[in-house]
Amino acid sequence: MDNAIVVEGLRKSYGKLSVLEGINFSVRRGSVFGLLGPNGAGKTTTIRILSTLLKPDGGRATVNGHDVVTDAHEVRSSIGLTGQYAAVDEYLTGEENLLMMGRLYRLSMADTKRRTAKLLKQFGLVDTAKRPLKTYSGGMRRRLDLAASLIASPSVIFLDEPTTGLDPRSRLVMWDIIKELAAGDTTILLTTQYMEEADRLAEYIVVIDKGTVISQGTPGELKARVGSERIELVIAEGSDFAAAQRAICAEGDHADPKKRTISVATKGGVTELKDVLDRLTRDGVEVETLSLHRPTLDDVFLTLTGHAASPADANGTSDGDSKRCEAPNAEDAKEKERIKS
Amino acid sequence: MTPMPHRVEPARHSELYWMLSDSWVLTRRSIKHITRNLDQLLSLIIMPVMFLLLFRYVFGGAIDTGGTTYVNFLVAGILVQTLAFGSSNTTVNLVLDLRRGIIDRFRSLPMYSSSLLTGHVLADLFRNTISGLIMVAAGLAVGFRPTADAGEWLKVLGLLLLFTFAVSWFCAILGLVVRSLEAAQWISFIFIMPLTFASSAFVPTGGMPAALRVFAENQPFTIVIQAMRAWLVGTPIGNDGWLSVVWCAGITVVCMPIAAWLFRRQARFPAL
Numbered sequence A: 001m002d003n004a005i006v007v008e009g010l011r012k013s014y015g016k017l018s019v020l021e022g023i024n025f026s027v028r029r030g031s032v033f034g035l036l037g038p039n040g041a042g043k044t045t046t047i048r049i050l051s052t053l054l055k056p057d058g059g060r061a062t063v064n065g066h067d068v069v070t071d072a073h074e075v076r077s078s079i080g081l082t083g084q085y086a087a088v089d090e091y092l093t094g095e096e097n098l099l100m101m102g103r104l105y106r107l108s109m110a111d112t113k114r115r116t117a118k119l120l121k122q123f124g125l126v127d128t129a130k131r132p133l134k135t136y137s138g139g140m141r142r143r144l145d146l147a148a149s150l151i152a153s154p155s156v157i158f159l160d161e162p163t164t165g166l167d168p169r170s171r172l173v174m175w176d177i178i179k180e181l182a183a184g185d186t187t188i189l190l191t192t193q194y195m196e197e198a199d200r201l202a203e204y205i206v207v208i209d210k211g212t213v214i215s216q217g218t219p220g221e222l223k224a225r226v227g228s229e230r231i232e233l234v235i236a237e238g239s240d241f242a243a244a245q246r247a248i249c250a251e252g253d254h255a256d257p258k259k260r261t262i263s264v265a266t267k268g269g270v271t272e273l274k275d276v277l278d279r280l281t282r283d284g285v286e287v288e289t290l291s292l293h294r295p296t297l298d299d300v301f302l303t304l305t306g307h308a309a310s311p312a313d314a315n316g317t318s319d320g321d322s323k324r325c326e327a328p329n330a331e332d333a334k335e336k337e338r339i340k341s
Numbered sequence B: 001m002t003p004m005p006h007r008v009e010p011a012r013h014s015e016l017y018w019m020l021s022d023s024w025v026l027t028r029r030s031i032k033h034i035t036r037n038l039d040q041l042l043s044l045i046i047m048p049v050m051f052l053l054l055f056r057y058v059f060g061g062a063i064d065t066g067g068t069t070y071v072n073f074l075v076a077g078i079l080v081q082t083l084a085f086g087s088s089n090t091t092v093n094l095v096l097d098l099r100r101g102i103i104d105r106f107r108s109l110p111m112y113s114s115s116l117l118t119g120h121v122l123a124d125l126f127r128n129t130i131s132g133l134i135m136v137a138a139g140l141a142v143g144f145r146p147t148a149d150a151g152e153w154l155k156v157l158g159l160l161l162l163f164t165f166a167v168s169w170f171c172a173i174l175g176l177v178v179r180s181l182e183a184a185q186w187i188s189f190i191f192i193m194p195l196t197f198a199s200s201a202f203v204p205t206g207g208m209p210a211a212l213r214v215f216a217e218n219q220p221f222t223i224v225i226q227a228m229r230a231w232l233v234g235t236p237i238g239n240d241g242w243l244s245v246v247w248c249a250g251i252t253v254v255c256m257p258i259a260a261w262l263f264r265r266q267a268r269f270p271a272l
């Protein structure tokens, strides 16, 4: 049994509103899996079904081989859930919350105490352990919420936007904890709105929108799909922009004479970069600034979920004035026309 | 970083052990809610004390209670009213739990879901015992002179617990059928107000119009009040002693499964 989570044709609707329209994916045991999508895509709904809080209308899902509908009890024994909204008790102290969850997870008294002490320490909550949660800040509450879902060291963990509202340091701590859990053979399914987070943590990503899977792959694969790495150049004022274009533009590259920017696709090697600069130097073109741009998961997200017109937009290289480079001559002619007018 | 801990195995015990353990864990939680939320406890005491003073000093002089003094007559009624309002906290607390995120956590745990209900109801026993004691003390301060011996005090305590248990299960049902917190706050009044006023809590039923009188003399609150009064100050008890126990047991037996069923349905648990 290689997959910890298997989802087949999952469907769910709220009244007439169809939220999930046949979702399929599987999560390899011991991996970190990212579920991405815009607001309202159905991420939380999927997690609620997988954690037995909600019954699907169709399709099936298993966690550790147990069906989430018919073997709900077995599923519950092996999962930890940190929902999108804090699920902790306001009147109890941080420590009491963890002790309570431990017992409800059916740990022995000794294990409950041991795990509580360890998690309070791990999440930096020792000093506030004896204070009721009413006095906690949002981030402290979030950390306790996460600690609570780890109390029984479950083998599958669902994290619905685990780092929303955390400060950068706490976020890094959380990332470390997640990586550590994954290294210890825990399977983690997480959703997030921070693409950097998904990029750093997730080995495999599924993007859903309007209840269907619109793309999936490793972060690298997804990024490669929206475009390649690019060299972005700004040509100095005194230099001949057209000459620069002739020297380095190939089909599919972008040039913007007004802003004097050129964007060239590259495989990212140093030789290639040197070659571009050499050619410009040879033709007497001076470069003002140069930067390398890698597509990010943000680009993937924006492109896939239809909030950007083209991959170029997503790459951040262009705006309305940008032109795709065509065969050099045609471009030349156009440029001349522009100078005339 | 610290090395990954080995998986923690659940402890091995019988299902009965876990059922009791879950209930105990959640009862302790609910009791902490009571002791740490003094506003709630205070509001529970203030209203009955005001009723006590109001009836004792304003209406008391105009109400004829035959052989007993009015304050001796009144305390059993105020006590039962206090218990009923105390139990109505279950309605509110249940709605609060169901609307807050914590219910999601409970539902995703391998625990007995209905122990959440049990926790609230058992915590009511704790709360009502305390507020009952305070009411008796307040009564003593304004001239209440009970004649009960130790055995009768024990009976009063027993009935207090039985009555609380029954009304709390009923209030749990209310908490499971209302949709909002606002509704939870008034819905129990709809039941408790008529049942306490159309009873012998504050005035003898003799002066009521015929139809109301039939209701007032036979409804469970009156029967519980009469039994308490008989044990506290020695008024004639008739059948009220055993009848009150039958009523409380009956209400519990009917309400408990309904509440459990509603809870499972409302929480949309997959069959467990």
Ligand SMILES: Nc1ncnc2c1ncn2[C@@H]1O[C@H](COP(=O)(O)OP(=O)(O)OP(=O)(O)O)[C@@H](O)[C@H]1O
Residues within 6 Å of the ligand: A014, A017, A019, A037, A038, A039, A040, A041, A042, A043, A044, A045, A046, A084
């Ligand atoms: N209880 C409910 N009743 C009716 N509609 C609901 C309910 N819960 C969710 N929805 C709807 O289902 C859709 C998907 O919601 P879901 O919470 O799964 O989205 P999400 O991907 O988690 O979004 P977000 O990123 O904003 O958290 C939304 O259109 C939402 O309005």
Ligand SMILES: [Mg+2]
Residues within 6 Å of the ligand: A043, A044, A045, A084, A160
């Ligand atoms: Mg969500």
